[in-house]
Amino acid sequence: MSYNDLGFGSPDTQFFFDVNTNTLFKKDDRNFINALGIQQLNTLGNSSLLDIYLSAGNVVEPHYHQNACELVYCISGAAVVSILNPFSKQLLNIPIKPGQVANVPKAWWHYEIASVDNTHLLAIFDAPTPEVILGSDILRLTPANVWAHTYCLDEKKVSETFAPIEPSVFIGPPANCPKRPPFSAEYEQRYPQGYAAPQGYGAPQGYGAPQGYGAPQSSLVPQGHVPIQGYSAPQVYSIPQGYAVPQGYAAPQGHGEAPGNSQPYSLRFPQPKWDDLTL
Numbered sequence: 001m002s003y004n005d006l007g008f009g010s011p012d013t014q015f016f017f018d019v020n021t022n023t024l025f026k027k028d029d030r031n032f033i034n035a036l037g038i039q040q041l042n043t044l045g046n047s048s049l050l051d052i053y054l055s056a057g058n059v060v061e062p063h064y065h066q067n068a069c070e071l072v073y074c075i076s077g078a079a080v081v082s083i084l085n086p087f088s089k090q091l092l093n094i095p096i097k098p099g100q101v102a103n104v105p106k107a108w109w110h111y112e113i114a115s116v117d118n119t120h121l122l123a124i125f126d127a128p129t130p131e132v133i134l135g136s137d138i139l140r141l142t143p144a145n146v147w148a149h150t151y152c153l154d155e156k157k158v159s160e161t162f163a164p165i166e167p168s169v170f171i172g173p174p175a176n177c178p179k180r181p182p183f184s185a186e187y188e189q190r191y192p193q194g195y196a197a198p199q200g201y202g203a204p205q206g207y208g209a210p211q212g213y214g215a216p217q218s219s220l221v222p223q224g225h226v227p228i229q230g231y232s233a234p235q236v237y238s239i240p241q242g243y244a245v246p247q248g249y250a251a252p253q254g255h256g257e258a259p260g261n262s263q264p265y266s267l268r269f270p271q272p273k274w275d276d277l278t279l
Contacts, residue, residue, distance in 0.1 A: 008043070017041040019051050025170040030055040030117070033170065038128035048130055050123040054079070054114035059172045060121075062111040062135040068127035070104040072096065072112060077119025084109040111135075136169040 007013070019034045026032035034051040038044045048068075052060060054077070072081050074096040081102035083092045086109075094102040095115070104110045112121060139162050147162075148155035164174075173179070 012042070014042045019049075024050065027058070027171045027175055031058045031171045033060075037130070044128060046126060046128055048125045048128055050125075052112070052121040052123060054112075054119045054121070054171070055117045056114055056119075058114050060112040061169045061172045062109060063132050064107050064109050065104075065125065065127075065130045065132050066107050068125040068130040069106045070110070070130075071124045072102045072104065073122045073124065074098050074100055075120040075122055077117070078115040079119050079121060080113050080115060082111050082113070134168055134170070136165050136172075140165040 017036060017040045019036045019040075022035055022040055024033045024035040030053065032053055035049070036044070036051070037048040054060070072079075076098055078095065078097045081094045081096060081104070083094065083102070083104055084090075085092060096102050144155050144159040144162065147153055147158045164177075
């Protein structure tokens, strides 16, 4: 039943839900994500959230939400929210501490890395059930020969590199990963706890391209699925070409779209939804 079809005098009307009882993904006792959407609370309307717990160096893997914006609020600890601006072609790294937020526009590639242990983030969406396309799915479900042919790569090396990515990652690195890069130390040094991003903050030069946000579990990608039509990033977030976006910057009214950047994303993948997950 949709929100618009809901009769608020009905005995089926829900006004309370314990988010702790609906775990979307769990890596271990210190790294997990709980979820709340309209499937759990039918009076929720056009909003939903993820309750995210991370220890230092753990990553909510790169991903994007094709139907929702995301507001990331830091409750405790510290994290860096990284956002790829498809118009300026810059990677924005926004450190947040308790009481601070980072806003991710609809369909923008992004990820979060915890700078310290006991980091608690709240991700708020303007959709009753946010959809997600996960980087690990993009990497593992695109055939190796396509990567190799498109980017002039060694197909064997591509296959070997992506072979360990079997299920969706969600929170990386995976628990069975033999290599644990010291991301926490790197991020604490680059973005110390309590550091507030200065106005006009842009992506550091030479910073590596973002990786992808975890994919749905393999059981959620049925054989013979019909790909969804790709989402094009909304023009409302258009930024003049070459413009470095400062934190909290509101796009000027009447601005034009950057030439050649009208549709930065048009990927076609299955549409995983929270209510389809079986954990």
